[in-house]
Amino acid sequence: MANSKLLLAFSLHLVLALFVLDLANAQGLKLEFYKKSCPSAEYIIKKTTKDFISRAPTLAAPLLRMHFHDCFVRGCDGSVLLNSTSSNQAEKDAIPNQTLRGYQVIDAAKAALEKACPGVVSCADIVALVARDAVLEINGPFWSVPTGRRDGRVSIASEALTNLPAPFFNNITQLIASFASKGLSVKDLVVLSGGHTIGIGHCTSFTNRLYNFTGRGDTDPSMDQNYIANLKNRCRQPGDTTTTLFRFRWTLGAPKNLILATTLLWAKEEACSNLMQLFSMIVPLGLMYNSAQTLVDRQLS
Numbered sequence: 001m002a003n004s005k006l007l008l009a010f011s012l013h014l015v016l017a018l019f020v021l022d023l024a025n026a027q028g029l030k031l032e033f034y035k036k037s038c039p040s041a042e043y044i045i046k047k048t049t050k051d052f053i054s055r056a057p058t059l060a061a062p063l064l065r066m067h068f069h070d071c072f073v074r075g076c077d078g079s080v081l082l083n084s085t086s087s088n089q090a091e092k093d094a095i096p097n098q099t100l101r102g103y104q105v106i107d108a109a110k111a112a113l114e115k116a117c118p119g120v121v122s123c124a125d126i127v128a129l130v131a132r133d134a135v136l137e138i139n140g141p142f143w144s145v146p147t148g149r150r151d152g153r154v155s156i157a158s159e160a161l162t163n164l165p166a167p168f169f170n171n172i173t174q175l176i177a178s179f180a181s182k183g184l185s186v187k188d189l190v191v192l193s194g195g196h197t198i199g200i201g202h203c204t205s206f207t208n209r210l211y212n213f214t215g216r217g218d219t220d221p222s223m224d225q226n227y228i229a230n231l232k233n234r235c236r237q238p239g240d241t242t243t244t245l246f247r248f249r250w251t252l253g254a255p256k257n258l259i260l261a262t263t264l265l266w267a268k269e270e271a272c273s274n275l276m277q278l279f280s281m282i283v284p285l286g287l288m289y290n291s292a293q294t295l296v297d298r299q300l301s
């Protein structure tokens with residue numbers, strides 16, 4: 001019961017936050033956009049996603065991340081899916097996207113849709129719907145996904161680097177600015193960071209904080225020393241590109257895991273962990289999105 005309340009509350013946050021993400025690039029999205037042109041579209045996407053995630057549940061997290069990475073570069077236009085050519089390196093090959101996985105789910109859904117209704121459903125909508133359906137399949141929250149996105153034809157690796165918030169350089173001010181540049185508020189930043197409730201991080205995403213924080217072989221002084229020792233045990237070398245940490249699912253323990261994961265991945269300041277502490281309050285209390293804003297405002301003032 002408590003668990004389902006938690007998921008319901010979180011889903012309400014996600015519904016609104018992810019919807020806001022789309023306002024920047026696509027006016028006129030609506031629920032059931034394909035109702036007449038391809039009535040089975042959402043069913044086909046859901047079924048394809050279910051087929052994959054039931055066999056490989058760890059794909060849900062990178063698919064959610066793919067949606068975020070798509071939306072932050074040129075809006076939610078599917079540009080993350082385009083391949084590089086001999087004259088252009090595409091977003092897909094930019095460093096932050098090299099750990100994305102799950103393209104085969106998008107391809108399979110697109111292939112099934114092309115059979116049912118050729119040329120109707122955009123890849124951008126498929127990415128958005130697959131992300132939602134994949135999270136749902138691992139018992140995560142549901143959020144409504146308005147559709148009608150148009151596919152982009154431009155995909156430039158350097159734009160992924162400049163638009164996606166990077167794990168190495170961020171402080172809270174930069175993170176807030178990055179989200180603001182997409183029309184997203186601090187509340188959206190906090191709520192969307194809930195995406196880190198699931199998934200993994202590679203040691204390379206944070207080993208600089210364990211082994212070489214300022215370039216002098218030092219550790220990040222803002223981190224707990226015991227936690228650093230623990231992480232060093234698991235990420236044994238600065239150049240460890242293969243080891244991964246975290247494997248979270250939607251559970252009641254999620255807020256605690258989320259704080260650990262998110263503060264490790266990008267928070268270098270107290271303000272960041274305060275925000276995450278706040279998130280951990282918002283979720284279990286089952287607060288609505290607007291109440292979350294009040295708390296965020298209070299925290300930042």
Ligand code: HEM
Nearest residue numbers: 061062065068099165166167192195199200201202205266
């Ligand atoms: C606020 C700025 C953000 C930063 C700096 C950030 C950074 C990162 C980093 C460094 C990783 C680990 C990548 C790896 O080592 O493989 C990661 C993973 C992940 N991120 Fe974020 N992220 C942010 C926001 C988001 C948002 C808004 C979402 C979705 C709502 C999201 C969803 C995920 C997921 C699901 C994973 C796990 C992926 C997997 O298991 O393969 N992130 N993020």
